[in-house]
Each structure stands twice: as C-alpha cells, then as structure tokens.
Amino acid sequence: MAELARGENTTIPSGPVTVAVAGARQGTVDLMVFQLGADQRVRSDADFVFFNQPASPEGAVRLVAADRIGVDLAAIPAGIERLSVAVALDDSVPGSLSAVPGLGVQIAHTAGETTAPALGLSTERAAVLLEIYRRNGAWKLRNVSAGWDTGLSALVVHHGVQVDDQPASAEPAAVAPPPAVVDSAGVRTVAGEAKLSLEKRQRLDLRKREVAKVLLDKGAAGVRARVVLVIDKTGSMHREYTSARIHQVVERMVPIAVQVDDDGTLEPYLYAVSFARLPDIAVHDVESWCATYLHLGGVHGGIDYEQIGGYNDELPVMGEIISTLTAGASMPTLVLFFTDGGFHKKGPITALMKKASGLPAFWQFVGLGKANYGVLEKLDTMRGRVVDNAGFFSVDDISQVSDAELYRRLLGEFPDWLRAARAARIVG
The missing domain is CATH 2.60.60.30 (sav2460 like domains)
Structure with missing residues (x-):
C-alpha cells in the first residue's frame, strides 16, 4: 500500500x-x-x-x-x-x-x-x-x-x-483578506505586512520598491502573475542550507510575490529525485516557514525529506508545474527555479521546455555557485520553441548580490516574454 x-x-x-x-x-x-x-x-x-x-x-x-x-x-x-x-x-x-x-x-x-x-x-x-x-x-x-x-x-x-x-x-x-493597497509609486502592500516588525517592514518596503522599479523600467508596471518558487534539495546544497543562504533567498523572493501575485504569496516546491509541494509562503510567516521546511533530511512539517531524495532529477517537478498550466489562461506564471547544478538530461529537458513554450509560464533559472548547469547554459540558442520562455544566470554567492542587481536579473526577461506570449495568444 x-x-x-x-x-x-x-x-x-x-x-x-x-x-x-x-x-x-x-x-x-x-x-x-x-x-x-x-x-x-x-x-x-x-x-x-x-x-x-x-x-x-x-x-x-x-x-x-x-x-x-x-x-x-x-x-x-x-x-x-x-x-x-x-x-x-x-x-x-x-x-x-x-x-x-x-x-x-x-x-x-x-x-x-x-x-x-x-x-x-x-x-x-x-x-x-x-x-x-x-x-x-x-x-x-x-x-x-x-x-x-x-x-x-x-x-x-x-x-x-x-x-x-x-x-x-x-x-x-x-473572511477573505482585504485587497492589496498600491501607493503612487506602484508599490503594493498586502495583508500580513502589519504583523512584521518595523525593521522587517522597512527592509521589505525597500525590496518591493526595487522590484517595482525593474518592472516599471521594463514597461510591466502593475503586471499580475502567479509566482512559483522551486528550490534544489540535493546533498550538494548542504552549504547553502547550513549557512542559511537559501533562507535568505526565500526572504528575497517574497517581495516579488507581493508586487505581482494577486494574494502576495509564493507557491513553493522542494525537489531532488522527487519533489514536495509545500504550503504557500505568506509575507508574515517567512521565518517560521523557513524553519519548518528548509531541510535536507529528516521529517519536518509532516514531510519525509528522505523520500524526496538526494540527487538531481528536474523532470518530475518541472512536469508537475507544467501540468498546472493551461494555454490561453489570462494569468501568467513566473517560475523562479534555484539550483546548484544538474540538468544533465539534455534531450528530455529540451523536449519539456519546447512543450512548455506554448504554455503561460516563464521559467527563470538561477544557478547557485560554480557548477555545470548542462542544458540551462544553452537556453538562449534552443530552437523549436513558440516563444523564448526561459532565462538563466548563475552567481558565485547570491548573498553578495545586491537587491537591485538580483531583481534586475530575475525579472529582466519576464516582461519581454509576457509581451511575446500575449502576441502568440499563449496568455489570454
């Protein structure tokens, strides 16, 4: 059984x-x-x-x-x-x-x-x-x-x-939470922010402003999208977890969700050989969420992390996310995918990305550290896609990248994809 x-x-x-x-x-x-x-x-x-x-x-x-x-x-x-x-x-x-x-x-x-x-x-x-x-x-x-x-x-x-x-x-x-409030600079405030300390609210506000600036500069101010966060849970990520750098990554992704997601939450997955769809991340419970779910082994939050595995196979989690997409949907999806290497199944991953190019999602892959990223390094020259539906960059130490630079690189290609996807009727 x-x-x-x-x-x-x-x-x-x-x-x-x-x-x-x-x-x-x-x-x-x-x-x-x-x-x-x-x-x-x-x-x-x-x-x-x-x-x-x-x-x-x-x-x-x-x-x-x-x-x-x-x-x-x-x-x-x-x-x-x-x-x-x-x-x-x-x-x-x-x-x-x-x-x-x-x-x-x-x-x-x-x-x-x-x-x-x-x-x-x-x-x-x-x-x-x-x-x-x-x-x-x-x-x-x-x-x-x-x-x-x-x-x-x-x-x-x-x-x-x-x-x-x-x-x-x-x-x-x-009852349903109150709608987000948008100030004159296009910066959104969602339910739950009032629960944060003054210091955390100030840091969040600065980051939201950086996100809003990138979107404004790219002609995408006010854009709405579902935001999915995928995090590598393989053994080679040990240093990222023990140093809490991956916790900082989660914290820095929340302002993107606040700015573009209707309810201001992230939909997170952890993956290795298999994957786990984790509870959504809301702005007011980032610390407790990280403490509960960011682990490489054991049982946490009712999830057996050993069952997820310890080495890379991106196909199952990518396939699961693709299965949630419907061509022509009015709400696009932004997938923020953090990994420290792998993607060695060049043929199947290429086929999957070609299939996904006709669906309303943009995949932003981020490499953590110096590694071989396989097919990700060839995304710009990948042929046979309806539109260019993915971007990739890597950083040696993401904690040393400023918020302004990180958000510029994370969101720089998404607005261009969205315009192309709407023109191709991939997004309604």
Whole structure:
C-alpha cells in the first residue's frame, strides 16, 4: 500500500474510488467534500457534500457513512477540476485536530490502495486532508494536511460556500483578506505586512520598491502573475542550507510575490529525485516557514525529506508545474527555479521546455555557485520553441548580490516574454 507524505501526489485510474477517513465521526469530527471548479471554489452550495446534503447534484460524490465517501470519477462533471476532502471539529468539541488519534485517509481505487496520513497539524480545527484533482486528462491524489485554526466557518468560506448565519464574533480569518493597497509609486502592500516588525517592514518596503522599479523600467508596471518558487534539495546544497543562504533567498523572493501575485504569496516546491509541494509562503510567516521546511533530511512539517531524495532529477517537478498550466489562461506564471547544478538530461529537458513554450509560464533559472548547469547554459540558442520562455544566470554567492542587481536579473526577461506570449495568444 502506497503512502503519501504531506504535499506528495500520485496518479490513480478513473473509475470508482472509496475514501475512508480514520477519526471522522459525525458530531465530533465531521467529514465533508467540496466540488471545485477552475477557480478553486464551488459552483454553488450544492457542490458542498456533508451530512445534511450527502450527495452532489449529479450523484458522483456521496457521503455513504460518517467516515466514508464514495466517488465515481468517471461521472464527475467536466466543469469540476478538484474534490477537496476535509474534516472539521464540531463547535462542541474542544482542542484541535492534532488530538484526533490516527487521523488520515485511506483511498481504495481500481489499481489498489493509497494512504494519506494527516501530518503536520497543530492548532487547526478544520483541515483539507486530501485533494483529488485532474491533470492532463488523468486523476491524481495529493496529501494536503493543511487547515484553519478558526474551524468550519473559515473552511467553507475559503471554498466559496455561502454562510448565512455566521456569528457576529466570527474571527477575521474566516473572511477573505482585504485587497492589496498600491501607493503612487506602484508599490503594493498586502495583508500580513502589519504583523512584521518595523525593521522587517522597512527592509521589505525597500525590496518591493526595487522590484517595482525593474518592472516599471521594463514597461510591466502593475503586471499580475502567479509566482512559483522551486528550490534544489540535493546533498550538494548542504552549504547553502547550513549557512542559511537559501533562507535568505526565500526572504528575497517574497517581495516579488507581493508586487505581482494577486494574494502576495509564493507557491513553493522542494525537489531532488522527487519533489514536495509545500504550503504557500505568506509575507508574515517567512521565518517560521523557513524553519519548518528548509531541510535536507529528516521529517519536518509532516514531510519525509528522505523520500524526496538526494540527487538531481528536474523532470518530475518541472512536469508537475507544467501540468498546472493551461494555454490561453489570462494569468501568467513566473517560475523562479534555484539550483546548484544538474540538468544533465539534455534531450528530455529540451523536449519539456519546447512543450512548455506554448504554455503561460516563464521559467527563470538561477544557478547557485560554480557548477555545470548542462542544458540551462544553452537556453538562449534552443530552437523549436513558440516563444523564448526561459532565462538563466548563475552567481558565485547570491548573498553578495545586491537587491537591485538580483531583481534586475530575475525579472529582466519576464516582461519581454509576457509581451511575446500575449502576441502568440499563449496568455489570454
């Protein structure tokens, strides 16, 4: 039986699936499913399956017991891209989900069984345990194990369910964060910055201004994009991790997300032979995120780092990111990819980059240290792409590169790609 670590995913066959949740019990730990469209929200409240509404409108998702869900993947409507399997403590139950013994999911499908233990939960009273989602015509599972301290109300609002009788004392975390504020210089301020110390806010502000200046100079002021951060976790990165230079890299990437991402967050991956999709990085929790997730080995935040491996294979993580892209999408993606070498599979990587050139993402690769970067060093002469969709540069010691210079090199080619991608209708 395969087991998914937190953030790990696997492909399953289309057909009948049974999802059993250990620890779920009506009136104590309530089980529910959200059918989500491309916007990651329910189409209507009818897509919220729980004990008072035990079936989806077309009957493809059914709550067959207090701890069990039946799913017919072949019958899921075309407009549904994701099923979010979640649990929430009843209001009468004190404490958090971390106190529920053995909480986790067992999925039975036509190819066998997969387990997804709830990992890394601490103070959450509601959590998404598992996602079942479409990728390139196939169905996949992902162990999510992430949630909300404020419980059920935050969970359902996040997924777009209307809450008519929300108590007056409901906490702010249960509602959408306020929109970003933009000053006269085009510098954005997002929710969470107020939680930072004065010193950190000042440093963040200076960096945001450098990012805004680069984008303004390149004719891309006000551009919006999803920002993905990919970090090498191979053994040769030992010095970058132990010196905390990689922690500084994460901190310096956050201002880019604040300036261009709608919600100001980074979508991070760690990779080696395999990869892990980690929880998003928000501006106010960079330090705690780095302390939890930037490791080369062991188990941290519910993720087994040994399963990610210790040497380079870029194809799996690149393929996963590509699988999240849709040609013609209005929102472009900026991939910031940090590595200390590898990329030796020249043929497959070249083929992948050619395929990706027709999709709405720009790949900015950054080499850390003196190394052989393989095919990355040939990007400028790579033929057969719809548009030039990637850039590469390397630095001996990134901590010695000024913010102004770093952002200039990171963002210098992205606006040019975006104009070309829009002209080619790759970006809507």
